[in-house]
Amino acid sequence: MIRFRRIALNPLNDWLSAKPSSGSHGKYELRVWREVNANFAAVRDELIAYAQEALDDARARIRKGFEETLSPFSDAADDPAAHYPAMLNRITLQGYLGETLAGLAVEHFGAFGENDWCVPAFLFRFHDQEFQHLDLINERFLRGAVHDPDAVVERRPGRTGDDALAFRLDQGGKITHVLALEAKCLIRNNSTTIAEAHNKLAEGTCRPSGIRELITLLSDYKTDEAQAWVARLLELFKEGFKTAERRDGLAYTVGNWPKQPATRVSWLSPNAPHASYTAGRRLDAMEFQLEALEQLVDTLYRGF
Template structure:
């Protein structure tokens, strides 16, 4: 990671800003193990639902519908941004210096991807764009010595082909719309709007808990219990929350190295949720080629 991305890290109280800019190419094979681990839970769930072998041979029925390689290009790019967000979270230092861990990614809760794999396995012509997954892009947790969840991080990750100021403004503040007086205004339905309305205990925590109950109920028994206490309706125990926004994409033509697209010195005034906030910007060169090479290689040759 250090050879691939140049790091500029700033922290001001409850606000952190991390700028990561590509300084050299990376071999997709170096990222493959992390991406395979991130997608394995959903791959097992989707393949099982569709009646596919986990690692089908090329001539097996439905082998063309392997998750996540079978997904449309737009969906791949969104998944890449979310997995990269997790990789950055576990690799770099954020404000607060918590030891973040992501026991499992939440991709199995992408209902439209599940339907897509099921139909595509039975009819190769059923290729289409996907509806996005609702809820948190991913959840990371911080555990104490007893395995209890003492803080969680809720991440919002977005990939854009070109990280221009206009694209970032749209991400954060929503699309342009008529203002009723012949002009244009932002809809206000962007990332800041979503974060400011988030629940103290979002449904991503329940999704994480349900997967942990299935995959490792003994290893994460204390974490599962602490999430139960946070998710009950009567007298919940509040688990402190940190918010994370990560935007990633290709550098715009006019990008100047070391220049951020979101405020680096202080939290944006548009963020009013009041939680510690970490912002990450990942600026790549020819990231689309990297994504395609990486996703084409996942579980290849097994």
């Protein structure tokens, strides 16, 4: 565990208002939150801190080997992470927002009726395409060249693998449940994206690839808590996955919501998963409807 921030629930609930959703599927649940933008100011600073902490490990990886003990990046020109993530393309930042909201929801609102899920770390450090892109961006700034982060040519592929993983532990600290999270974040609803997200979750195995990545990541931290997570994740990777229960979570963040018919609350189905989800595991679908999604990206990642 290398991250500890939580957001006060009252302002968070005021900003993300839970909408009623009913369904009768035994293994599927849909939860919907709709932004109340007028209440954002009260949660703004905590949300920024939460989102930035989620990226701290990625920054540490970018900076590794470049630090000077006596003068840790006193000049931004010497800091390889100075433009991370603000100068990355908006599509990438939307992806980061979607993954962060997935973890935030599970940690603050629970899942499957349980409120003790833990996300020990986010996996942003494995987005190698963007780290290579960042080198190019840094060079442009050093040369005094123009950089338009939202130009189409600045788009890069998203990271493959699990978007995030959450875990439940028994009283002895052993992992009993694994929640594999797939996150999508779009300005407008897209039914093809919904189908693809369900299909990706369905293809997941009992031992998600993100477990290996978390072991690699947390091994860089020598705190007792981080090393305890390494030990339990190694146990899960070697044998524990055979008995730990895998569950799936879909976090769908979208900048609009249905208008017709007036009774429709969500883009995701309230009654059953998409037909492309064929795994038969328990699935928690979460939909975040953010009317100011583009502004939120700027606020969290670009300081606007």
